[in-house]
Amino acid sequence: MSDKTIGDSLREQGISRRGFLKFCATTASLLALPPAMIPQIAYALENTPRQSVIWLSFQECTGCTESLTRSHAPTIEGLIFDHISLDYHHTLQAAAGSAAERAREEAMKKNHGKYLLIVDGSIPTGNPGYSTIAGISNLDMLKEVAAGAAAIVAIGTCAAFGGLPKAAPNPTGAMSVSDLITDKPIINVPGCPPIPIVMTAVIAHFITFGKLPQLDNLNRPMAFYGQNIHDRCYRRPFYEKGLFANTFDDEGAKKGWCLYKLGCKGPTTYNACATTKWNDGVSFPIESGHGCLGCSEPQFWDGGSFYKPLSVPTIKVHDVMAYTAIAGAAVGLTVGGLNAMKKTNAVKQHETVTIDDLERK
Amino acid sequence: MHINQILNHSNAPIAPLLNEICHALEKLLLYHENTLIDLHSLPFSPHDITQLVEFLGKGEVEAYLYALGKSIFWETNFAGVWWIEHYNSEESLINRTIEIAYCPSILQAQTEDIQLGKQQLQQLIKSFQ
Numbered sequence: 001m002s003d004k005t006i007g008d009s010l011r012e013q014g015i016s017r018r019g020f021l022k023f024c025a026t027t028a029s030l031l032a033l034p035p036a037m038i039p040q041i042a043y044a045l046e047n048t049p050r051q052s053v054i055w056l057s058f059q060e061c062t063g064c065t066e067s068l069t070r071s072h073a074p075t076i077e078g079l080i081f082d083h084i085s086l087d088y089h090h091t092l093q094a095a096a097g098s099a100a101e102r103a104r105e106e107a108m109k110k111n112h113g114k115y116l117l118i119v120d121g122s123i124p125t126g127n128p129g130y131s132t133i134a135g136i137s138n139l140d141m142l143k144e145v146a147a148g149a150a151a152i153v154a155i156g157t158c159a160a161f162g163g164l165p166k167a168a169p170n171p172t173g174a175m176s177v178s179d180l181i182t183d184k185p186i187i188n189v190p191g192c193p194p195i196p197i198v199m200t201a202v203i204a205h206f207i208t209f210g211k212l213p214q215l216d217n218l219n220r221p222m223a224f225y226g227q228n229i230h231d232r233c234y235r236r237p238f239y240e241k242g243l244f245a246n247t248f249d250d251e252g253a254k255k256g257w258c259l260y261k262l263g264c265k266g267p268t269t270y271n272a273c274a275t276t277k278w279n280d281g282v283s284f285p286i287e288s289g290h291g292c293l294g295c296s297e298p299q300f301w302d303g304g305s306f307y308k309p310l311s312v313p314t315i316k317v318h319d320v321m322a323y324t325a326i327a328g329a330a331v332g333l334t335v336g337g338l339n340a341m342k343k344t345n346a347v348k349q350h351e352t353v354t355i356d357d358l359e360r361k
Numbered sequence: 362m363h364i365n366q367i368l369n370h371s372n373a374p375i376a377p378l379l380n381e382i383c384h385a386l387e388k389l390l391l392y393h394e395n396t397l398i399d400l401h402s403l404p405f406s407p408h409d410i411t412q413l414v415e416f417l418g419k420g421e422v423e424a425y426l427y428a429l430g431k432s433i434f435w436e437t438n439f440a441g442v443w444w445i446e447h448y449n450s451e452e453s454l455i456n457r458t459i460e461i462a463y464c465p466s467i468l469q470a471q472t473e474d475i476q477l478g479k480q481q482l483q484q485l486i487k488s489f490q
Contacts, residue, residue, distance in 0.1 A: 015428065015429060016428050016471070016474050017471035017472075017473040017474045018426060018428045018467055018471055018474070019428030019429040021466075021467050021471070022426075022428055022429055022432060022447055022456075022467060023429060025397075025447070025456060025458070025467070026447060026455050026456045028399075029399045029401045029456050029458070030401075035396075035397035035398075035399060035458075038397075234406045275401070280451075280453050281453060281454065
């Protein structure tokens with residue numbers, strides 16, 4: 001780790017104390033920490049040496065790195081990344097071949113037990129030759145580097161849950177980091193890709209408090225994955241009113257109604273897209289007119305059609321309505337009355353199913 | 362716009378927010394304690410924000426800070442209630458807060474900057490002698 005603190009680096013760049021406090025206030029807001037914590041963040045960032053980070057990329061598409069490096073500078077992401085010591089990242093570093101591997105080995109030796117390991121991509125456990133770096137299999141490299149890490153951040157759905165490489169029939173025997181490493185604190189930051197600010201906020205939290213933030217049952221940071229997309233979606237009021245788009249170009253779609261019937265996975269997906277948004281805060285998939293795919297959830301590739309609604313009535317409501325109309329006329333009951341009764345039954349039979357349930361059916 | 366009109370046409374938690382501001386003003390008067398409310402984490406649509414800004418209005422003071430991008434501060438029609446927007450150097454909004462204070466804490470000169478300024482001034486005076 002470099003002896004220089006983040007505070008030193010900011011001052012060298014001529015950033016005033018006010019600028020630094022602005023930076024800390026934004027970081028606290030991102031981490032969903034109460035504003036009363038701002039002084040603590042300021043103190044820690046001012047006095048902590050630059051954190052050594054080793055980044056390993058395995059079976060991945062580089063989308064996670066793209067997500068991070070394409071964020072607009074100098075945002076919080078930029079500032080944090082300027083002020084950590086990224087000692088190894090084989091896509092971003094200038095060194096190549098044996099020089100690059102030497103840099104990794106040196107950083108591991110110098111900061112043993114203290115460095116933060118970031119992993120993107122899943123790890124093939126079938127033939128080790130499916131993915132190697134400098135002739136070392138992904139599995140061997142993960143085990144070697146994880147041994148000396150203070151904590152591990154599994155960035156992206158591939159590293160967190162196996163992701164696309166693990167999708168059936170999983171030809172490479174892909175596994176997630178937590179499937180293979182069990183003796184280190186691991187934080188999952190899933191998403192395909194994850195929101196850049198989530199990645200950097202996790203790093204900021206680690207630097208500030210020396211430990212990982214509060215996690216959910218899938219080891220995801222609660223500050224970002226504590227609520228589902230549906231609960232934070234600006235289209236949620238249309239769901240409550242029963243106003244849905246039925247096709248991508250009908251009146252409902254044009255009016256911005258709820259995309260639930262078009263297969264939106266918002267209700268079962270925990271992520272911060274609806275509040276943090278994408279592309280420098282421009283929008284998020286639902287705001288652009290497409291349902292959520294559920295990319296931050298395990299097995300999202302094998303969860304059935306992206307366009308099938310999550311919850312479907314067990315009987316076809318429209319057919320029931322038609323039969324009701326005929327039956328109503330035949331037995332002399334009012335159609336409205338029967339419709340209401342059948343509707344109540346349909347509502348009763350309306351069961352909520354999860355992605356796992358859909359898979360079983 | 363009248364508050365009832367805003368509350369009737371909005372899905373956002375505007376009423377609880379106004380109550381929180383009211384409690385924070387009480388705290389400021391009694392204990393001289395500032396409160397910062399982070400609007401980023403509340404589910405407000407851009408339309409809700411516009412309505413809230415309209416309702417709170419603009420009071421007598423407006424200030425700008427140029428540090429890591431621009432920040433805008435204005436006192437609302439309710440004295441002691443400040444609307445604060447922080448932008449990055451690409452003019453994208455990165456944080457929006459309401460601070461209940463006599464003066465927003467970040468606007469005051471900071472001790473570290475004063476110390477640095479004093480040193481620089483002393484050096485300048487020395488160079489004249």
